[in-house]
Amino acid sequence: MSRSWMRGDTGPVFPLTVxxxxxxxxxxxxxxxxxxxxxxxxxLLETDRRVQVVWTLAPGSQFESSGRAFLRRMDAAVLSWAEATSFDYDLAVAANHGLLDQVRAPVLVLPHGTGFSRHPARGNGYGPEVARPVGGAAPVRSPGTGGWFPPP
Structure with missing residues (x-):
């Protein structure tokens, strides 16, 4: 059976769901x-019948194939990235930061792994030392510049 998603008031809706x-x-x-x-x-969410959870795979990670395999094993509604980024959501949850600027929702980023909230190691290099962002910290957009900067 081919999936045919409809555009609902609260995001993508599969026709057979409530x-x-x-x-x-x-x-x-x-x-x-x-x-x-x-x-x-x-x-937290999938036990509440008022909430529909839709899953997607963000492309571009060097570990993308493991994410694809993870989603294949799930019994869940999975959208392609192109489909997922064409809808609005009440919330998006992720455990990485990649491509979240393309998601049309407020985003909650969960910590994962031991590197979260740690300073990355300094590498050998030339030039002055620069501030090291805390691993997993969300970048802050600088108003008017269009650039992204780590939090102060």
């Missing part, structure tokens, strides 16, 4: 991020 009150997009970047998201999404 109309949800809220729609959440779970963005997987790798198997590890998918595992972390399933620990959060399953118990």
């Amino acid at each position: 109309r949800p009150a809220k729609t959440v997009l779970a963005v997987v970047h790798s198997q590890q991020s998918g595992d972390r998201l399933s620990e959060f999404v399953g118990p």
